[in-house]
Amino acid sequence: SLPHAPLSLLLLAPSPVPHSKQDWLFLTRFCFLTDFGRLDFRFRYQKSRCCQNILLYFDDSSQWPAVYKKPDKDCYQKEAVLRPENNQVINLTTRYTWSGCVVEGEGDEEVLSCVGGRSFRSVRERWWYIALSKCGGEGLQLEYEMKLTNGQSFWTQHFSADEFGILETDITFLVIFSLVFILSCYFAYNLKGRQLLHTTYKMFMTAAGVEVVSLLFHCIYWGLYARDGVGNGSLKIMGEARISHSGSVKLSIYMTVYTVTYIILFIYEAEFFDPGEVLYAYDSPAGYGLMGLQLLAYVWFCYAVLISLKHYPEKQPFYIPFFTAYTLWFFAVPVMALIANFGIPRWAREKIVNGIQLGIHLYAHIVFLAITRPSAANKNFPYHVRTSQIGILLSSPKAGVASESFPHHAYGNSSFLGDSQPNFTELFSIQSRNSEHKIITTTADLSSPTFPPLPPPMPPRLVAHSPPPPPRLSSHFTEYFSMQGGGGVGTKA
Incomplete structure (x- = not known):
């Protein structure tokens, strides 16, 4: 045939x-x-x-x-x-x-x-x-x-009328997503300095970077296509917190099934896509399958949010806006497909759907970038456990359930020091004899306007050759030592 x-x-x-x-x-x-x-x-x-x-x-x-x-x-x-x-x-x-x-x-x-x-x-x-x-x-x-x-214009000559504006739209979103990616790198730099650069944020940065690369390939493809009407099909193809072990297995299984199903649908679309009937991706059985995967992902999303709120109810200020915003995102694609199939003229669908789809992607990235910005004004800042604590807490004998082993803490950036104040917070771990980890936190209080009182005088020595007394701290800041062992007992000096 x-x-x-x-x-x-x-x-x-x-x-x-x-x-x-x-x-x-x-x-x-x-x-x-x-x-x-x-x-x-x-x-x-x-x-x-x-x-x-x-x-x-x-x-x-x-x-x-x-x-x-x-x-x-x-x-x-x-x-x-x-x-x-x-x-x-x-x-x-x-x-x-x-x-x-x-x-x-x-x-x-x-x-x-x-x-x-x-x-x-x-x-x-x-x-x-x-x-x-x-x-x-x-x-x-x-x-x-x-x-x-x-016509004879560079922007229209070789394009079908339903493809008008796709190149311009892709270039515009390439610039916007590049700015989003650069801003996320800047935020990541600040988070890393505070030991708050978690895996979730790295995944977000990866998603933003992949979106930029995808749009770059699409812009190159459509640019070549506008020049000679052929383009390079390969370019277009190229352009399309730590959890528990059981959670990792579940997520791996889901992502494997999702990826395999997506590849099958992609091959089906490439081999059986009938241009005599189908005008854009979501107007086909493969497109319906992709929408089904999107809804399946939403079920997993709801499950993950509910589990997080069950263990950490104080995190509602972050998760409620997060859940609301991304519920809209998950349902945007199916709703868009329904509107396109029944409310948009057939000759205009591809260019309109392309713009809406890129807008949906941008919405998802902008929302996450905004709610995770490391700013003192961000009261819903999601991270409080530092990256250097995660391994210690998970390896503790009492950390049987990973999601319950982290300390409870209200969200917000109230613990962040201003740029005008140096941060002397240090966090490290000590291995004790009974193989349990202890966390020692030393915090210098820079907000106190007065100096601490001098320590009492040392008693006279009774033995001439007794060991010298321990040196006094020369720092002018109050010191707070917190030693958390197996029993979680703290001592102050």
């Missing part, structure tokens, strides 16, 4: 149509503007296989939907829906002047070479579907080149 050509078709080398016993075949589709649509073609086939026709259908319900994948209609019936007065049939013979056909070669080697073009004008942007027919013959076989364009 004939391989389907891309949406905006510009075949620089002749594309052969393998010998097919079918007498009617779909070639490609394109959405033309009202006054600037143009089709330029070149067809070659043996004269002995005469005569073949180019059929031009538009998206009216009496035309393309009435013939495509209608097994009850034969070739003649599919041709009968066309209107001769609209010049929708191009007969590839020398008898039809507008086909531009001439005979080349001699004897059995004679071929018909047809070079011509056709302009498209309509009351609105329309989808046009190009098919090939030879009713009552022994099948189809030819070579062809087609160039379908919309």
Whole structure:
């Protein structure tokens, strides 16, 4: 069967149509503007296989939907829906002047070479579907080149009307996401200095970085496509806190199933995507599968949030806005697909859906960036356990359940010192004899305006050679020593 050509078709080398016993075949589709649509073609086939026709259908319900994948209609019936007065049939013979056909070669080697073009004008942007027919013959076989364009502008010439604005939109979002990624790196630098750069934030940075790379590949692809109408398909393809061990296993299983399912749907879309019926990704069974995966991920999201709130109810100031914001994000794609399928004209869906989808991605990144910013004004700042504490707490004999082993602490940035004050907070661990970890925290209180009283005088020595007394602290700051062992007992000096 004939391989389907891309949406905006510009075949620089002749594309052969393998010998097919079918007498009617779909070639490609394109959405033309009202006054600037143009089709330029070149067809070659043996004269002995005469005569073949180019059929031009538009998206009216009496035309393309009435013939495509209608097994009850034969070739003649599919041709009968066309209107001769609209010049929708191009007969590839020398008898039809507008086909531009001439005979080349001699004897059995004679071929018909047809070079011509056709302009498209309509009351609105329309989808046009190009098919090939030879009713009552022994099948189809030819070579062809087609160039379908919309005007002469760099931004529109090789683009189908439903793709207008995609390149400009991708460039705009590439700049915005690059700024988001740079800002996240700056926040990460501050968090690392405070030992608060957790895995969740690193995952967010990775997601933002991948989004930038994806948009970069898309911009390069569409830029090449705008230049020559072909592009590089490979570029487009390239462009599409610590938990417990059991939680890691569950998440790994889910991500494995999610990834495998996504790959299967991606391959299905690549192999079985029918441009005669499907106009954009979510208008197909593969798209419905992707929406199903999105809803399945939402179930996991709800479960994770509820478990976190169960163990840490004081974290509600963070998790309630977080859950609300990302509930909207999870349902945005299915709602967008429903609106696109039933409320957006078919010729405008791809460009509108592309913009909405990038906007949804930007919303997800901006929200997370805002609620995790390391600023004293951010009362919902989510992190309070320092990264140097995690391994110690999880390895404690009483840390049987990872989610319950972390200290409870209200969210917020109240513990952050201002930029004008140095932070002398130090955190380290000591291995005790009974193999239990102890956490020693030394905090210098810089807010006290007065100096501490001098220690009492030392008693006189009774033995001449007794060991010298321990040196006094020379610091002018109050010191607080907290030693948390197996029993969690603290001592003050």
